[in-house]
Amino acid sequence: MSYQRRMEELTKPQCLELMSTVQIGRLVFVHHALPAIRPVNHLVEHETIVIRATVGSAITEEVMIGHRGLVVAYEADAIDTARQLGWSVIVIGTAELVTDRLAAERYRSLIEPWVAGPADEVITISAEMVHGYRMVPGRLSDQADPGTSVTGKRLS
Amino acid sequence: MSYQRRMEELTKPQCLELMSTVQIGRLVFVHHALPAIRPVNHLVEHETIVIRATVGSAITEEVMIGHRGLVVAYEADAIDTARQLGWSVIVIGTAELVTDRLAAERYRSLIEPWVAGPADEVITISAEMVHGYRMVPGRLSDQADPGTSVTGKRLS
Numbered sequence: 001m002s003y004q005r006r007m008e009e010l011t012k013p014q015c016l017e018l019m020s021t022v023q024i025g026r027l028v029f030v031h032h033a034l035p036a037i038r039p040v041n042h043l044v045e046h047e048t049i050v051i052r053a054t055v056g057s058a059i060t061e062e063v064m065i066g067h068r069g070l071v072v073a074y075e076a077d078a079i080d081t082a083r084q085l086g087w088s089v090i091v092i093g094t095a096e097l098v099t100d101r102l103a104a105e106r107y108r109s110l111i112e113p114w115v116a117g118p119a120d121e122v123i124t125i126s127a128e129m130v131h132g133y134r135m136v137p138g139r140l141s142d143q144a145d146p147g148t149s150v151t152g153k154r155l156s
Numbered sequence: 157m158s159y160q161r162r163m164e165e166l167t168k169p170q171c172l173e174l175m176s177t178v179q180i181g182r183l184v185f186v187h188h189a190l191p192a193i194r195p196v197n198h199l200v201e202h203e204t205i206v207i208r209a210t211v212g213s214a215i216t217e218e219v220m221i222g223h224r225g226l227v228v229a230y231e232a233d234a235i236d237t238a239r240q241l242g243w244s245v246i247v248i249g250t251a252e253l254v255t256d257r258l259a260a261e262r263y264r265s266l267i268e269p270w271v272a273g274p275a276d277e278v279i280t281i282s283a284e285m286v287h288g289y290r291m292v293p294g295r296l297s298d299q300a301d302p303g304t305s306v307t308g309k310r311l312s
Contacts, residue, residue, distance in 0.1 A: 003270070005270045005271045006271065007271055022237075023237045024235055024237060026182055026231060028184050028192075028229075030186070030191065034227060034229070034248055035184045035185060035186060035227065035228060035229040035248070036184075036229060036246075037182065037184045037193070037231045037246055038244075039231070039235060039244045071190060071191065072191060073190070073191040073192060073193050075182060075193045077195050079180055079195065081178075081179045081180060084270045088194075088195045090192075090193055092191070114159070114161045114240045114291060115161045115162065115163055115291065135270060135271060
């Protein structure tokens, strides 16, 4: 079945609010000169995305090489494939290891890693560029209809 | 609620089979020297991922600049956040515009774009490197239990 959908831009506050309604996102970075992507669970705190990563993992390695200068993308979405509605938010920002022990402990208490493994690092991503859209019913020429717009809550 | 999960590597055929059970994936590429990611719907045909892209979009622009040499990543997953089970598959390969008119028409008939828009391009991604895993119950030291393993069908 096919519908006609229109993409509606979201504001930065809408984007970060929607991202905070889901647990999972996808971290995108360059690893050994190739594009890399990893699904992870996250915490959104103000304009910062916080994730945990295993010591020795590709992202930890790249963040340590980058030393406060690794640009990454982080994407989260909630897409209803049956109705072809949903949203996607993309953050581009600088990834950094959290080196302050107390801050790292606090984040570890707030983000539970799903996969059992060795001791891990905490990485923050500053939301420097934020873009997002939602798919709403209608063709390109249609007016937006707020009554049928899609929110993260309704999709999750 | 938190569980303990173990990541189990998937074979290349398992990865491509799982990817074909879902409609949506995320295309990852480098655009203007920054990491970029876009959710799209796809078709998996043998070892090729096929997507549609709008003329003038970031990916179309990069593929045309790259001229048969743009390396991209493509990720699909099905993750059950309540049970913390699921799978993720990542393909790395070369993205190319489909320039053969008949081949492009055939793909257009098989992949319906969700968003209304101008005439579009068809892009293939050759699955050169394929990695995937599923999260299964158990700690790192546990043996795999095939009876509780997760498949795309059970999650979708």
